[in-house]
Ligand SMILES: Nc1ncnc2c1ncn2[C@@H]1O[C@H](COP(=O)(O)OP(=O)(O)OP(=O)(O)O)[C@@H](O)[C@H]1O
């Protein structure tokens with residue numbers, strides 16, 4: 001680990017996920033229906049990522065904004081419980097904390113309803129310039145959702161690299177499907193898309209053509225492939241790791257938790273393959289429980305899964321543990 005005060009700077013959204021389970025579709029006309037279960041969970045791609053990284057022992061500094069309301073306090077508690085430093089999170093009583101209702105069907109499909117609330121207020125003004133010198137790595141996620149931060153992201157990545165930081169980006173999906181990312185790749189070390197996002201970003205018909213296009217711009221691309229596992233690419237190297245086989249309850253936050261596991265190994269000096277394995281193990285473990293934060297492992301829990309299903313990787317990964 002670095003000798004800087006923090007390992008990770010994350011700037012992003014803190015919002016609540018309300019998870020409604022059961023095969024129930026809402027019907028207007030004041031029809032009340034009973035659902036299987038309803039749970040209020042911490043959410044937001046950046047928040048889930050930051051919590052997962054903190055659980056893996058990284059020292060995480062989180063810049064964000066919440067409302068002075070129940071959801072805001074829930075998020076600050078969830079982040080603190082995971083070990084994230086939230087001392088720099090702004091509280092604005094004039095805005096409500098962002099929230100999403102997820103209607104989950106038994107077949108794995110879902111529908112989402114989102115109130116952006118504070119998410120729309122996240123800008124680079126929340127970042128103290130000093131943090132670029134005192135943090136090792138900058139991770140940004142969901143540029144197409146964080147509309148107030150999006151225009152500043154290329155400049156933040158450039159500033160991070162010039163201050164000696166390393167950088168990563170998980171674009172997540174672009175709801176407008178425009179995929180405008182001009183200036184995002186010049187100062188990026190690691191791109192963490194899923195497979196569909198990779199094809200859209202690269203504007204190519206298949207994975208290999210997309211990787212070739214992106215590797216001219218970014219040194220490392222780690223592609224999340226759902227139940228197929230993950231594919232890492234660096235130069236001419238391609239490394240495929242399978243998914244871990246666990247009972248899947250809810251895939252919310254699997255990609256973000258994968259990112260955290262990947263970076264925990266990579267920042268500790270691990271190889272591309274070791275980073276992929278730790279990412280896949282952390283993602284599989286969080287899917288055992290409903291909600292993005294629930295089930296996120298510490299190193300011991302991740303190592304136990306790796307020892308049982310990918311034992312060849314266990315000794316090297318154990319040695320990377322902080
Ligand atoms: N059914 C599954 N079983 C085991 N592991 C899985 C499964 N689905 C996903 N994973 C693991 O989780 C990782 C990330 O999941 P996924 O490919 O869905 O990312 P994503 O689309 O970015 O997710 P998110 O919706 O959270 O943004 C995969 O690379 C894989 O290792």
Ligand SMILES: [Mg+2]
Nearest residue numbers: 172194255256
């Ligand atoms: Mg994702």
